[in-house]
Amino acid sequence: MSSNTRRSFLKAIPLTPGGRTAALAGVGEASTPAPALDRRAFLEGSVGVAAGAVLVIGGPHVASAALGGPTSTRTDAAIVKPSGPPPSETVMAYVRDAAKSEVTVLSGQRETTYRDPQLTQRLLDAAR
Amino acid sequence: MSSHREAPEISQDPVADNADTYAFVSPDVPDTVTIITNYVPLQSPAGGPNFFSFGDDVLYSINIDNNGDALPEITYEFSFQTELSNPNTFLYNTGPISSLSDPNWNMRQFYTLTRIENPCSDNPQTCVLGTMLACPPCNIGPRSTPDYAALGAAAVHKLSSGEVVFAGQRNDPFFVDLGSIFDLGDLRPFENLQLIPTAAAPGVDATKALNIHSIAIQVPISELTVDGCKPTNVMSSKAVLGIWGAASRRKMRLRDWGQQECSDAGPWVQVSRLGNPLFNEVLVPLGEKDRWNASQPVNDQDFAAGVQHPELAQLLPVLYPKVFPNLAALTSSRADLQAILLTGLPAGIVPGFQNNTGTVLADMLRLNVAVPPAASPNPLGLIGGDAAGFPNGRRVADDVVTIELRAIAGVTYPLVDKSYTPDAAASLITQGLTPAPGRYLSTFPYVGDPYDGYDTPSS
Numbered sequence: 393m394s395s396n397t398r399r400s401f402l403k404a405i406p407l408t409p410g411g412r413t414a415a416l417a418g419v420g421e422a423s424t425p426a427p428a429l430d431r432r433a434f435l436e437g438s439v440g441v442a443a444g445a446v447l448v449i450g451g452p453h454v455a456s457a458a459l460g461g462p463t464s465t466r467t468d469a470a471i472v473k474p475s476g477p478p479p480s481e482t483v484m485a486y487v488r489d490a491a492k493s494e495v496t497v498l499s500g501q502r503e504t505t506y507r508d509p510q511l512t513q514r515l516l517d518a519a520r
Numbered sequence: 521m522s523s524h525r526e527a528p529e530i531s532q533d534p535v536a537d538n539a540d541t542y543a544f545v546s547p548d549v550p551d552t553v554t555i556i557t558n559y560v561p562l563q564s565p566a567g568g569p570n571f572f573s574f575g576d577d578v579l580y581s582i583n584i585d586n587n588g589d590a591l592p593e594i595t596y597e598f599s600f601q602t603e604l605s606n607p608n609t610f611l612y613n614t615g616p617i618s619s620l621s622d623p624n625w626n627m628r629q630f631y632t633l634t635r636i637e638n639p640c641s642d643n644p645q646t647c648v649l650g651t652m653l654a655c656p657p658c659n660i661g662p663r664s665t666p667d668y669a670a671l672g673a674a675a676v677h678k679l680s681s682g683e684v685v686f687a688g689q690r691n692d693p694f695f696v697d698l699g700s701i702f703d704l705g706d707l708r709p710f711e712n713l714q715l716i717p718t719a720a721a722p723g724v725d726a727t728k729a730l731n732i733h734s735i736a737i738q739v740p741i742s743e744l745t746v747d748g749c750k751p752t753n754v755m756s757s758k759a760v761l762g763i764w765g766a767a768s769r770r771k772m773r774l775r776d777w778g779q780q781e782c783s784d785a786g787p788w789v790q791v792s793r794l795g796n797p798l799f800n801e802v803l804v805p806l807g808e809k810d811r812w813n814a815s816q817p818v819n820d821q822d823f824a825a826g827v828q829h830p831e832l833a834q835l836l837p838v839l840y841p842k843v844f845p846n847l848a849a850l851t852s853s854r855a856d857l858q859a860i861l862l863t864g865l866p867a868g869i870v871p872g873f874q875n876n877t878g879t880v881l882a883d884m885l886r887l888n889v890a891v892p893p894a895a896s897p898n899p900l901g902l903i904g905g906d907a908a909g910f911p912n913g914r915r916v917a918d919d920v921v922t923i924e925l926r927a928i929a930g931v932t933y934p935l936v937d938k939s940y941t942p943d944a945a946a947s948l949i950t951q952g953l954t955p956a957p958g959r960y961l962s963t964f965p966y967v968g969d970p971y972d973g974y975d976t977p978s979s
Contacts, residue, residue, distance in 0.1 A: 498785040
């Protein structure tokens, strides 16, 4: 991996040291295993896929697609079905970019951005 | 200064404000390095009833680069939790606090310490070194904390992994004439020569009666170097560590007191960092300071212009007409400052010394651990002929303000251009401040006991 690639990654996403530390359980909300701060995984977009479980917040009819990472521009997103139990932590979400139909969902130390026109539109409608 | 309230956003968030970072070979345990990062700056000792503390919702980290890539190979993380024994009183303590387990102490804080090796790799190795490590209380006064030194000493924890740690209130080791320097760059020795002159007056130590919160850790050198060695060759690249502190908050916070809920969510996002003193304070323009705090040292090429052509170096000849004529004529890129602050000094600049980490421009405190502690430390560090001091790491009593002001004024430019003659005034710059005896400790954590609020009601 070239240093230029590493640099652009680090510039895009500030290091999130706690995000890779499951050992902080018992303090704050660190009991949820966090995606590792992994250069290769980030660049390949696998971090976001691993966080697909938070789709439950959108309900069963939401067809969302993981983008791969908070700032990933991955476009070959696949539909991800919810798996595992619902998150126990508070789930927060916001419309990241309405023009691109991007919604970011945060749960525990996870952050996932979905490109989902229906969910985006429903949130925008709810905000009117 | 050094980075107390240095950027617009972090100035509103003092518990996450990394005000200073220190790193030095421990003078009394020279096979170890001590690293100190300070937060919650400019505390009035009498600031009760909710005395100062670390943030339970802040993740504090100390980062060490040992291979020159400006990325951390080792990170120590400190996360805090506050326990309230009795929520039905407004008092911090309901009687004298005689020990860290004294039931009279109502609001105490603990922390978890985690060491992460290769945090940026595919396989970071995480190890929890300690949990429920107790902080000392704040120093309140003779009735509440009658033997504060004992409380502070009890909060020094020796871990089975080899590290020694402390986290809690201290007096601020940083000494600076804040009131002068931020009054349009006044330098008290020359204030009669300033564009707006005033009568000469001695320097004023603005932080001499203020407290701060310190996170200090003492680590065997062999636990920090790239191959577990204890370097003895100053010229070896393995002897140089790049060090910086940082604080992060969760990306989102929900406040809903009606539902009795205050929650955080999302990844940790860095909101403050500090390597070299005064970097963000003086060399980064106001509009970029918040971005600098959120960025990583490996990306400091973005801020190199402020080092290569520092604004203060251009202002000094204007503020002090005819005092800095050579500096006024110096328009070249400041390769000296770039070496000192962004790459470390390479071999061949200062005989027998180097603390170079390679070509990546990164604001890190660079410590050559093969340089032994000085028997008689000079607070002017390397420019005072003492290679064990700043900018080779930073000791608690180093006069970094004088060192950096002199460097910016041109004293260090001959290191890269021997034809340049610094202005006579440049080497005369001094804060004129001498910290009072007792401000520091001779043993870990080296930063002295905090001032109590009863005897130090205000600064």
